[in-house]
Amino acid sequence: MKIPDLKGGELLPLVESFYTIQGEGYNTGKAAYFIRLGGCDVGCSWCDVKESWNPSLHPPVSYIKIIEDAIASGSRSIVITGGEPLSYPLDKLCKALKDNGFEIFLETSGSKPVSGIFDWICLSPKKKKPPLNNIYPLASELKVIIEKEEDFLWAETNRKRVNEKCRLYLQPEWSRREIILPAIISYVKSNPAWSISLQTHKYINIP
Numbered sequence: 001m002k003i004p005d006l007k008g009g010e011l012l013p014l015v016e017s018f019y020t021i022q023g024e025g026y027n028t029g030k031a032a033y034f035i036r037l038g039g040c041d042v043g044c045s046w047c048d049v050k051e052s053w054n055p056s057l058h059p060p061v062s063y064i065k066i067i068e069d070a071i072a073s074g075s076r077s078i079v080i081t082g083g084e085p086l087s088y089p090l091d092k093l094c095k096a097l098k099d100n101g102f103e104i105f106l107e108t109s110g111s112k113p114v115s116g117i118f119d120w121i122c123l124s125p126k127k128k129k130p131p132l133n134n135i136y137p138l139a140s141e142l143k144v145i146i147e148k149e150e151d152f153l154w155a156e157t158n159r160k161r162v163n164e165k166c167r168l169y170l171q172p173e174w175s176r177r178e179i180i181l182p183a184i185i186s187y188v189k190s191n192p193a194w195s196i197s198l199q200t201h202k203y204i205n206i207p
């Protein structure tokens with residue numbers, strides 16, 4: 001994966017940005033402006049944003065321009081997602097967002113070092129490229145995608161590493177949701193520290 005010169009985070013490869021409703025995890029139902037950055041080398045087979053993987057397909061955009069568009073949206077909350085957004089230094093972007101009064105939510109696999117400041121970190125660990133150690137104590141929310149029953153073990157392995165206040169979610173992999181949901185429901189009933197996260201934006205057909 002070729003990463004362009006991004007001048008220490010002054011430029012970021014922007015795939016898309018849009019104002020919508022957060023569909024999954026703890027902040028489900030909240031209005032939020034999404035900033036999707038390109039570049040991810042994790043390679044999940046079921047990834048629904050494969051077009052984001054190659055950062056060179058997404059021209060670098062000034063973080064100032066990203067923030068101007070966020071302000072114009074009228075949103076007060078930002079979701080920084082990808083791709084893997086921690087592929088880039090996010091300090092400049094986050095500081096400027098905070099200076100403009102936004103609350104910032106991060107969606108990450110945790111496979112790159114943390115940069116930036118966030119009000120909420122959603123850690124979604126992937127077996128193909130597990131999280132680095134430093135993200136676990138920072139995670140506000142652990143969201144594990146369940147594709148097969150063996151993924152419950154992966155969920156518990158990660159649960160042992162997050163802080164005790166971290167919210168715990170199991171989310172069905174979208175293409176297998178009808179097959180795997182009964183097992184998730186049964187698991188959560190037996191292990192009520194976990195909750196179910198559904199990709200509600202897909203059910204109501206919004207981005």
Ligand code: SF4
Pocket residue numbers: 040041042043044046047048049050052082083084109126
């Ligand atoms: S970590 Fe996220 S963006 Fe990267 S391949 Fe997996 S699902 Fe896609």
